[in-house]
Every structure is written in structure tokens, then in C-alpha cells.
Amino acid sequence: MSKRVILHVGTPKTGTSYVQDVLYRNRTTLAAHGVLYPADRFDAQFLAALDLMRLPWGGLETEAVGEWKRLAGHVRRWPGTTIISHEILACATRAQAAQALADLGHPRTEVHVVVSARDLVRQIPAEWQENVKHRRTFTYTRFLRMIRDPERASQTASWFWGVQELPDILERWGAGLPPERIHVVTVPKPGAPHSLLWERFAATFGIGGLKLDLDVGRANPSLGAPETALLRRINVAVNALVKPADYRPLVRELLAHQTLSKRRKSPRLSVPPDVHAWAGELSQAWNKELDRRGYDIVGDLAELQPAPEAPTFSDPDHPRERQVNKAAVEAVRALLLENVRLREAEADLQRRLSETEAALRRSYLRPTYQLREKAVARLENGWVGSSVMKAYRRARGRSSPAA
Structure with a gap:
């Protein structure tokens, strides 16, 4: 306890x-x-x-x-x-x-x-x-x-x-x-x-x-008034299209926390x-x-x-559009850079997949693989050999003929 x-x-x-x-x-x-x-x-x-x-x-x-x-x-x-x-x-x-x-x-x-x-x-x-x-x-x-x-x-x-x-x-x-x-x-x-x-x-x-x-x-x-106004407009535009699981990393994390929150000179919410x-x-x-x-x-x-009350109130429902536009350019820049990063990661994964496929094709062409394939085929054609292969696959935890 x-x-x-x-x-x-x-x-x-x-x-x-x-x-x-x-x-x-x-x-x-x-x-x-x-x-x-x-x-x-x-x-x-x-x-x-x-x-x-x-x-x-x-x-x-x-x-x-x-x-x-x-x-x-x-x-x-x-x-x-x-x-x-x-x-x-x-x-x-x-x-x-x-x-x-x-x-x-x-x-x-x-x-x-x-x-x-x-x-x-x-x-x-x-x-x-x-x-x-x-x-x-x-x-x-x-x-x-x-x-x-x-x-x-x-x-x-x-x-x-x-x-x-x-x-x-x-x-x-x-x-x-x-x-x-x-x-x-x-x-x-x-x-x-x-x-x-x-x-x-x-x-x-x-x-x-x-x-x-x-x-x-x-x-x-925290975000400033124009940044929050921008984020609300984004919600209006994308809520019906973007699932919560995608919204969290792209909008809340990438745009709000990692990008728009760094704009510290814009008017603060009050x-x-x-x-x-x-x-x-x-x-x-x-x-x-x-x-x-x-x-x-x-x-x-x-x-x-x-x-004490601030001398001016920056209304996020009626922000200065120039400030919102500057925030929007930062948001577009962040999304473009993220898209470049994802495309590079996709290209790298595609390269690795292609290399793996090529390696597999080469292994299939080796004489030793072809001999093993013929031996398995002969065993499969006989009752005793078929039983041996089934026992081998169970021991390996697989049931497909490729095992």
C-alpha cells in the first residue's frame, strides 16, 4: 500500500x-x-x-x-x-x-x-x-x-x-x-x-x-488571435473530410503546435x-x-x-486578414515540407522493397533452390514424403506448401 x-x-x-x-x-x-x-x-x-x-x-x-x-x-x-x-x-x-x-x-x-x-x-x-x-x-x-x-x-x-x-x-x-x-x-x-x-x-x-x-x-x-482564427477556418473546411486520426498529427500537432505557435509577435488572445x-x-x-x-x-x-485590462482587444472573429494570410503561408510551407519528407520516406521504402524483391528473384534462380524445390515436389507425390512434409511444416508453425 x-x-x-x-x-x-x-x-x-x-x-x-x-x-x-x-x-x-x-x-x-x-x-x-x-x-x-x-x-x-x-x-x-x-x-x-x-x-x-x-x-x-x-x-x-x-x-x-x-x-x-x-x-x-x-x-x-x-x-x-x-x-x-x-x-x-x-x-x-x-x-x-x-x-x-x-x-x-x-x-x-x-x-x-x-x-x-x-x-x-x-x-x-x-x-x-x-x-x-x-x-x-x-x-x-x-x-x-x-x-x-x-x-x-x-x-x-x-x-x-x-x-x-x-x-x-x-x-x-x-x-x-x-x-x-x-x-x-x-x-x-x-x-x-x-x-x-x-x-x-x-x-x-x-x-x-x-x-x-x-x-x-x-x-x-498557445496561439495568437490570427493563428486561432486561421485554425478555426481550416476546421470549417476539412472537418467533413479529415478523420480524427489524421487531424491530430497534421492539424493539431504539425500546424498548431509545431508551426503556428512559433509566431509570437502576433496579437494575443484576450x-x-x-x-x-x-x-x-x-x-x-x-x-x-x-x-x-x-x-x-x-x-x-x-x-x-x-x-488590468489591456488597452486594445484583438477580436479573433474579425482579425486583420493580412495577419491571417501570413499565418496561412506558414501553414502551407509546413505542409509542403511535411509532404516532401513523406515522399522521400516513401521513395526510400519503395527502393528497399525493390531491392528485396530483386534479392528474392535471384535466390529463386540459384541451383540449390531449384534442387530443394524438386526434392519437395518428389516428397509431396508420395504418402510417406507428404506426411514428413506436414510434420515439418507443423514444427515450423506454417501450413503453406512454400514452407
Whole structure:
């Protein structure tokens, strides 16, 4: 039974991809110091979270069947500390959270819940952008209208508040835990030292003294306003034609993450003035509630209060077409280079196949092969020889005459 379980349940867009990559790449080092990060592939804990919550996810939910049970089994058998981290756990229901804690050994095991949080003014456009990167086509204006609907009637609003409403997330996951075992890690404001967020996570996880490789490549970078506008237009054009399995590597990874995210000089996504004021009031109310509950705050609740409103708002529904065009040229360039790479790889495979076929043809023409072929034919014509060849093929694990 694990002595301690650290359960990091989100929220999205708070450095979670980076944290999970550091933990995954350093899992051998962590294990040598008594800390388990249970994952045999980088998305293992994502699949376990899908399984726990029975979430549909573009077909991946079938691959996830049984993964939570398997992960929980590893945790219960580990004698030291275990760290589990995935941001979609933030949307678990109260019943699912209680089941997860029980599966991980609560109340016999010391369980800590960690929630990382960033101010709403940065989270709102980030969530719309994530929707666009997952093939959605609705405009930013419509997205803002959906999440501000008091009824939260749409699936989009339900998901947004499920993974962003801090007091509710902490109440669902923290039920039955003392407040000192519930930790809120705040994301520093822009301009803070790059390492500060990791240092806060490491201190909360209890691994701050370990020497780990922090130079990891996987991340979930942000896009600017014109780049996100372009991606939404691409979705409108290709969603009916491109399967999810092809969209992920070509659009989300190649175009969004590897190409468009590198355009750092374009206008950033933000919120219009009325949304800024609304988010500020809501954040202030949340901070008061978190402070009242007495959770362990790693950082400063003031960091969850939005920064002053920017002087201008770049509306991604009405971007400057020149900026979108420049982003589109970068996208076309990336697709052309990828096509060249694939054509070169195809040509290399074709060359190897041709060389293999030629080698096989040469081997068939050798006298030794022809003699073996005649010998097999003679054996096949006799009862004894046929029985011998059948036994030989069974021993080889094959039944074709060519064996």
C-alpha cells in the first residue's frame, strides 16, 4: 500500500503538459527515490482518467477500458509515494472522485489533492483555443455567450465550468479530506521566473530536492488571435473530410503546435472589456471562498486576480486578414515540407522493397533452390514424403506448401 498519494487533477492550461512530461521522463529517477509515476507510455494517465470517468474522446475511450483499474493496482502495490497527474480529472463528478480516492487506498492511505490554477482572463481564451484545436468551429463570440449563460445549458459551458470553477472542483475532490491535504498551486503572472511554476509543483509533490531533467520537449503552446482564427477556418473546411486520426498529427500537432505557435509577435488572445470585468468579479469571489476554506496555497491567491485590462482587444472573429494570410503561408510551407519528407520516406521504402524483391528473384534462380524445390515436389507425390512434409511444416508453425 502506498504511504502517500499525490493526485493532481488540473486545471487545464496551467503548465500541466510540462509537469507530466517532466514526471514521465524522470520516472526511473523518481522510482529510485521511492516515488512512483505510474505510466508505461506518456498518455497512460490520460487513458486511466478517461476510463475512470467513462468519457468519450474521439474513439480513444475504447483503448482506455481497464486502464484506471490497472493504474490503481500499481499504486496500491507501491510502498512509497505515488504521483498521478492529469487535467481532465478536474471534471470528475463527486461520485467519480470518491471512487478514485477509494481505489487509491483512501482513507488508509494519505491522499493529497493538488489543483493548479490560473486567472480566468487567461483561462477563458485558452479554453476556446483548445476547443478550436480539437476541431470545434464555433466563433469566440459564441463561446463567450455559452460560458456566460447562467443555465450552462451547452456541452461547451458544462465542460468549461467543470474544469475551471475552482471552488466546485476543490469541493468535489476534497470531500472527506482535511484542508491541509488540499493544495492550490497558483500560476505566476507573466514576467515571473520561468522555473517558478515548476518549483511550486516540485515542493507540493515533495520532490524539490531531486535532480531531475527539466529540459523536455512536449508542451501545449498557445496561439495568437490570427493563428486561432486561421485554425478555426481550416476546421470549417476539412472537418467533413479529415478523420480524427489524421487531424491530430497534421492539424493539431504539425500546424498548431509545431508551426503556428512559433509566431509570437502576433496579437494575443484576450477577452473584451465586459468579460474582463465579469471575470474579475468572479475571481474575487472565488479567492474569498478559497481563503475561507483554509486550503494550502502554494503561491499567492492574488495571482488568480486578473491583470488590468489591456488597452486594445484583438477580436479573433474579425482579425486583420493580412495577419491571417501570413499565418496561412506558414501553414502551407509546413505542409509542403511535411509532404516532401513523406515522399522521400516513401521513395526510400519503395527502393528497399525493390531491392528485396530483386534479392528474392535471384535466390529463386540459384541451383540449390531449384534442387530443394524438386526434392519437395518428389516428397509431396508420395504418402510417406507428404506426411514428413506436414510434420515439418507443423514444427515450423506454417501450413503453406512454400514452407
